[in-house]
Amino acid sequence: MLRGMRALLALFGTALFGTTLLAQAPPRRPEPAPYIAPAIVNLPEAIELYQTDRGLLSRFYDAAQSPATDRVMRQFYVAWQTALDQVKYDTLDAEARIDWHLLRNRVRYEQYQLDETKRRFTEMSALLPFAPRLLAMKDARQRQDALDPAATATALTQVDKQLDELIKWVNGGARNAANPAAVPPTVARRAVATISDLRGLLKEWFGFYSSYDPMFTWWVTEPYKKLDQDLDKYAAAVREKLTGVRKDDRDTILGDPIGRDALLKELTFEMMPYSPEQLITIANEEFAWCEREMLRASRELGFGDDWKRALEHVKDLHVPPGEQTKLVLQLANEAIAFVEKNQLVTVPTLARDTWRMRMMSPEAQRTAPFFLGGESVIVSFPTAEMGHELKMMSMRGNNIHFSRATVHHELIPGHNLQQFMNARHRTYRRPFRTPFWIEGWALHFEFLLWDKGFPQSPEDRIGMLFWRMHRCARIIFSLNFHLGKMTAQQCVDFLVDKVGHERENAAAEVRRSFESTYPPLYQAAYMLGALQIQALHRDLVGTGKMTNLAFHDAILKGNAMPIEMVRASLTGTKLPRDYSPSWQFRGNVAPAN
Numbered sequence: 001m002l003r004g005m006r007a008l009l010a011l012f013g014t015a016l017f018g019t020t021l022l023a024q025a026p027p028r029r030p031e032p033a034p035y036i037a038p039a040i041v042n043l044p045e046a047i048e049l050y051q052t053d054r055g056l057l058s059r060f061y062d063a064a065q066s067p068a069t070d071r072v073m074r075q076f077y078v079a080w081q082t083a084l085d086q087v088k089y090d091t092l093d094a095e096a097r098i099d100w101h102l103l104r105n106r107v108r109y110e111q112y113q114l115d116e117t118k119r120r121f122t123e124m125s126a127l128l129p130f131a132p133r134l135l136a137m138k139d140a141r142q143r144q145d146a147l148d149p150a151a152t153a154t155a156l157t158q159v160d161k162q163l164d165e166l167i168k169w170v171n172g173g174a175r176n177a178a179n180p181a182a183v184p185p186t187v188a189r190r191a192v193a194t195i196s197d198l199r200g201l202l203k204e205w206f207g208f209y210s211s212y213d214p215m216f217t218w219w220v221t222e223p224y225k226k227l228d229q230d231l232d233k234y235a236a237a238v239r240e241k242l243t244g245v246r247k248d249d250r251d252t253i254l255g256d257p258i259g260r261d262a263l264l265k266e267l268t269f270e271m272m273p274y275s276p277e278q279l280i281t282i283a284n285e286e287f288a289w290c291e292r293e294m295l296r297a298s299r300e301l302g303f304g305d306d307w308k309r310a311l312e313h314v315k316d317l318h319v320p321p322g323e324q325t326k327l328v329l330q331l332a333n334e335a336i337a338f339v340e341k342n343q344l345v346t347v348p349t350l351a352r353d354t355w356r357m358r359m360m361s362p363e364a365q366r367t368a369p370f371f372l373g374g375e376s377v378i379v380s381f382p383t384a385e386m387g388h389e390l391k392m393m394s395m396r397g398n399n400i401h402f403s404r405a406t407v408h409h410e411l412i413p414g415h416n417l418q419q420f421m422n423a424r425h426r427t428y429r430r431p432f433r434t435p436f437w438i439e440g441w442a443l444h445f446e447f448l449l450w451d452k453g454f455p456q457s458p459e460d461r462i463g464m465l466f467w468r469m470h471r472c473a474r475i476i477f478s479l480n481f482h483l484g485k486m487t488a489q490q491c492v493d494f495l496v497d498k499v500g501h502e503r504e505n506a507a508a509e510v511r512r513s514f515e516s517t518y519p520p521l522y523q524a525a526y527m528l529g530a531l532q533i534q535a536l537h538r539d540l541v542g543t544g545k546m547t548n549l550a551f552h553d554a555i556l557k558g559n560a561m562p563i564e565m566v567r568a569s570l571t572g573t574k575l576p577r578d579y580s581p582s583w584q585f586r587g588n589v590a591p592a593n
Contacts, residue, residue: 026146027144028144028145028146029143029144032072034075034079035053035057035072035075035076035079036079037050037076037079037080037082037083038083039083039086040083040084040086040087043092043096043099043100043103044099044426044428045428046083046103047099047102047103047428047429047431048428050080050103050106050107050431051428051431053076054076054110057072057073057076058073060142061073061142062142063135063138063139063201064117065117065121065131065135065194066135066136066138066139067132067135068139070114070117070118073110073114074111074114077107077110077111077114080103080107081104081107081108081111084100084103084104084107087100089577090577093574094568094569094572094573094574094575095569097568097574097575098561098565098568098569098575099428099429101565101575101579102429102432102561102565105269105271105432105562106431106432108269109269112265112269116262120190121194123183123187123190124183124187124190124191124194126182126183127166127183127187127188127191127238127242128191128194128195128198129162129166130159130162130163130166131194131198133155133159134159134198134201134202135198135201137152137155137202137205138201138202138204138205141205141208141209147209147216149213149215149216149218149219149220150219152216152219152220153219153220153223156220156223156224156226156227157223157226159227160223160226160227160230163227163230163231163233163234164230166234167230167233167234167237170234170237170238170241170242171237171241183242185242185243185244185254186254186255186256186257187256188238188239188242188243189239189243189245189254189256190256191238191242192235192238192239192243195231195234195235195238196235198231199228199231199232199235202224202227202228202231203228206220206224251507253488253489253492253507253510253511253514253515254488254514254515255481255488255510255513255514255515256514257481257482257483257484258482258520259482259483259484260276260482260483262482262520263276263479263482263483263520263521264276266519266520266521267521268581270434270436270521270525270562271562271563271564271565271581272436272528272562272581273581273582273583273584274584274586274589275591276479276482276483277591277592277593278589278590278591278592279475279479279524279528280475280476280479280480280591280592281589281590281591281592282475282528282531282586282589283472283473283475283476283524283527284472284476284592286468286472286527286531287469287472287473287476287498290465290468290469290472291307291469293461293465294307294310294311294462294465294469295307297310297458297459297461297462297465298310298458298462300458301313301458301459301462307462308500310458310462311462311466311500312500313459314399314401314402314459314462314463314466315396315397315399315402315502316396316399317399317400317401317459318395318396318398318399318400319400321381321382324379324381324398324403325357325359325379327400327403328357328377328379328403328407329357331403331404331407331408332355332377332407332408332411332412334404335407335408335411335412335413335449335454336352336411336412338449338452338454339412339413339445339449342452342548343547343548343549344413344445344448344452344548344549344552345413345417345548345549345552345553345556346549346552346553347412347413347417348420350420351412351416351417351420352412354375355375355376355377355411355412355416356375356376356377357376357377357379358376358377358378358379359378359379359381359383360372360378360379360380360381361383362382362383362385362386362390364378365380365394365508370397370398370402370406370505372410373409373410373411373414373415373416374410374415374416374419375416375419375420377407377410377411377416378410379398380394380397380398381394381395381398382394382395389504390504393502393503393504393505394505396502397501397502397505399463400459400463401459401460401462401463401464402463402466402467403463404455404460404463404464405446405463405464405466405467406467408445408446408449409442409443409445409446409467410442413442413445413552414441414442414445415438415442417556418438418441418442418556418560421556421557421559422556422559422560425556425557425558425559426557426558426559427559429558429559429560429561430559430560432559432560432561432562432565433560433561434525434529434560434561434562435519435521435522435525435526435529436521436525436528436529436532436562436563437529437560437561437562437563437566438525438529438560439522439525439526439529439530440525440526440528440529440530440531440532440533440563441529441530441533441555442526443471443526443527443529443530444529444530444533444534444537446464446467446468446530447468447530447534448537448548449464450464466499466500469498469499469500470495470499470501471526471527471530472527473494473495473498473499474513474523474524474526474527475523475524475527475528476494477490477491477494477495477510477513477523478491478513478520478521478522478523478524479524481513481514482520488510488514491510491513491514492506492507492510493506495509495510529563531585531586532563532564532567532585533555533563533566535585535586536563536566536567536570536585537551540570540571546570551570554569554570555570558570562581563585564581564583567583
């Protein structure tokens with residue numbers, strides 16, 4: 001009888017599908033072959049291939065914490081390091097040597113990031129003992145491994161029972177050697193974000209099979225739903241009990257300080273040969289200059305040495321509701337006309353004619369209370385549904401004279417022009433983009449326009465000085481936060497007391513700095529990158545070796561990279577193979593205490 005049933009099944013399969021699929025073993029992917037990087041002949045082509053292949057692998061191995069991701073990506077970076085080591089370096093011209101160093105630096109940084117991901121995941125292991133099992137399921141789905149629905153349902157149920165115990169553990173504050181309640185709040189917050197990521201991976205995994213595979217749907221649907229709900233409950237418990245932040249708390253800012261050693265690593269990869277303490281000294285020196293200029297403008301306005309009263313006067317000079325976009329257009333036209341008249345940088349007509357404008361939502365203003373920009377300028381101003389106090393803070397924080405500095409920072413000659421040129425010149429260098437180049441360029445032009453007389457009144461100067469002080473403060477509070485010397489709340493207070501921010505805007509700035517995806521040096525990079533470009537400008541334009549137009553056009557056409565590499569490019573320096581960053585653009589600096 002069994003033989004007859006098999007024959008019937010074989011006949012049924014042939015009739016429906018034209019082949020006896022039910023009798024065949026499930027197909028398997030071949031084992032992944034080790035990645036082999038090509039011999040590097042042309043650096044631009046090699047960089048593009050590196051980025052293409054890295055993107056392909058990253059999309060397949062898309063769970064950062066997975067051991068499979070770690071293994072494959074490590075092997076990929078070793079292969080590229082080997083290919084770079086085999087390049088006949090002495091035959092390379094100056095630009096090719098820059099490209100070689102840029103790619104080597106990038107490969108080393110990516111390897112470091114793998115180490116950091118592994119270390120940070122290990123720190124969370126007491127809270128996420130179930131994560132390896134879920135990651136393994138996700139990896140198996142990506143490989144298209146055969147799946148046993150009944151066994152899968154059992155596995156999910158086991159993970160869910162583990163979650164039940166963890167929820168009791170966290171809520172009850174149970175004590176034992178691996179007590180998750182001993183995990184620092186910053187690590188717990190990171191775990192909450194990782195649980196959310198795991199829920200997303202699990203949802204994608206379930207959606208692949210659900211309804212399509214009837215046996216999977218029958219066995220797995222309910223265990224999956226229960227597990228998904230309990231992951232959410234567990235995340236809420238960790239958030240409330242271990243971070244002290246309730247799910248509905250939209251105000252508390254935690255952040256995740258990386259520590260001094262990690263800051264030094266980040267500075268090395270940004271080719272910045274100063275310590276965090278030395279950079280804080282530089283920021284304090286720049287802040288003192290800003291305060292002197294603020295006093296001068298305050299006296300001109302009749303406020304004497306009380307520059308904060310002068311600042312409050314400027315904040316009240318905002319346009320009425322509905323007029324902010326007209327102001328932005330006017331300020332954009334002024335800035336473009338100014339840089340063209342003074343021959344500071346080439347402004348292609350297509351860039352001038354195609355920039356766009358859109359409004360920032362109230363929710364987005366919680367982390368970005370001021371303008372953002374690029375191909376579009378995103379205008380920050382209150383909307384009708386915002387409360388009265390938030391409306392006033394938004395209007396005061398985006399007043400006429402503050403906006404006069406932000407519009408050209410975001411549009412032309414700032415980020416809009418950068419992105420336009422990046423898409424057209426040495427495009428293979430876009431993987432090396434760094435905030436020191438991106439934000440440093442835009443702020444350098446704020447410096448240059450100040451020197452060229454762009455601010456027309458004391459109010460204009462106060463508006464520009466506010467942002468300059470703000471960038472000094474970003475270095476001070478962000479580095480001190482990551483050094484463990486300031487809390488997030490102290491950072492907010494610092495911006496309010498030292499710079500004169502509206503408190504809600506200061507909180508949004510700190511939230512943006514520490515609870516978003518910005519890298520740890522991003523906020524410090526504005527001022528530091530600008531000071532680097534300013535020093536380079538002094539060396540090349542100030543001495544008559546280049547015109548403003550040639551200098552700025554060359555930077556844009558070189559595309560994004562650390563400013564020390566910009567310096568090598570503009571000076572035609574043929575970097576040695578064993579080159580390491582050494583340009584102290586500020587000279588010898590005493591570290592802050």
